[in-house]
Amino acid sequence: MAIDIHWIRDDVSLAQHCAEWQRLPYVALDTEFMRVDTFYPIAGLLQICDGARVYLLDPLLIQDWTAFTALLEDPAVIKVLHACSEDLEVFLRLTGSLPVPLFDTQLAAAYLNLGFSMGYSRLVQAVLGIDLPKGETRSDWLQRPLSQTQISYAAEDALHLAEVFEALRPKLSAEKTAWLLEDGAELVVNLRREIDPDEVYREAKLAWKLSPAQLAVLRELCAWREREARARNQPRNRIIRENSLWPLARTQPDNLVALARIDDMHPKTVRQDGEFILTLIKQVAATPASEWPQALPEPLPMEAAALLKELRAIGQREAERLDMAPELMLRKKTLEALLKSGYPNGPYQLPESLRGWRRELMGQALLDSLAAQPQEEQA
Incomplete structure (x- = not known):
């Protein structure tokens, strides 16, 4: 052709x-x-x-x-x-x-x-x-x-x-x-909506397991990595690998040998930015507790899985009615945010991420379904 x-x-x-x-x-x-x-x-x-x-x-x-x-x-x-x-x-x-x-x-x-x-x-x-x-x-x-x-x-x-x-x-x-x-x-x-470097730490793997003092270090490391990636026009993992962030914040090494031993730490990162990273960790460790971020909420417990399934079923029913792909309806992240707003006994609030036609179509049904849950089941 x-x-x-x-x-x-x-x-x-x-x-x-x-x-x-x-x-x-x-x-x-x-x-x-x-x-x-x-x-x-x-x-x-x-x-x-x-x-x-x-x-x-x-x-x-x-x-x-x-x-x-x-x-x-x-x-x-x-x-x-x-x-x-x-x-x-x-x-x-x-x-x-x-x-x-x-x-x-x-x-x-x-x-x-x-x-x-x-x-x-x-x-x-x-x-x-x-x-x-x-x-x-x-x-x-x-x-x-x-x-x-x-x-x-x-x-x-x-x-x-x-x-x-x-x-x-x-x-x-x-x-x-x-x-x-x-x-x-x-x-x-x-x-x-430009990603705010100071908020990136919230998405880091296992961040919820860290104390506020450790989170303060994670926040600064993630923010620095984000800004440097943009400034140097390099992928984030070239600055510090994703899997090194959590152990860095948890153990807070104070010398280059300890830094080099961190999980997945690239030797080039140690050579190029090692001294800076150590200084950054030291400075953050010295900040007053009033400036630390709050601990992040834990993931939902296993018992919440059945509830999550019930909420997802609301989206699936609407998808069938409208002949649409069920994955279009309610994102898992949105449903988790809804549950986290009031688990286990409510009251629940629709998250900001549930917007537009999805909120109009399914918002009330989601809240009604949660309100109908027996209290002891949720406890």
Whole structure:
């Protein structure tokens, strides 16, 4: 199949095309990038399909992304992507903006109960009956010239994305389309919400087992690691490996030999940042107790599992009624946050993470189910 491919390699051409695309109801977008040893993705290629032609944008040559930003933010043009969290990072890094409204075909498949978290090739096969060639995903997208195989792979992806959108969209009710776009907007909001380095420690494995004094060390180590990863543009694990954080906070070594013995500690970290890490630990250990974070709540006990199952069943019933993938309904983290708000005897509060249509549809049912639990069962 011959695809009509157009290259865009300069600012003027990009601006002209963006003006044309802004007159369309939708554009399908895809990106190819490299992220081997950097914190931020490096864009290698951007693909746009208007439903008929595919345009390949060269981010190594284009300097001015103003017109493209206007297209991304144009509320009248739907931006179609698939499983787009990394693509969003590429757009944000390259242009400083993010696509709205956003229609994610992976989510659309779940709303139509075709499958949850479907990979792109599987979705194209299920919807269009086309088998996509694999093989170029991991290739070097920063090399120039790109190989013919890379070019057709990238163009084909964008073209089929538009075809999948045109096949799925008519099958979605107005209600489901609105919910899908709401989920897309949520993805964008979450990505815009810059991670606060001082809050990262809350997500660290086993952090709840540490005392407030140890947590103070973990908080500073996690915050420093996050800031350094961004500043050096290196993956977090290049700064300090994930598995070293907890033992560092727990044992608080005071010399390089003890530091080097920490679980999973990379010798390069000891050489490059060892003295700094030891100083940081020492400084935090000297802070007054009033500045330590509070102990983190323990995970829910095993006995809560049955309750969790009952709450999940509420989502499953709604999914069956609406013919949607059950995984779309209630996230495990949300249900755990709900239980933690009042376990074992209540009162319970709906967590902030339960928003929009999910809250309207299932919020009250969740609270009613918890209120109906016999007290002794929960004790």
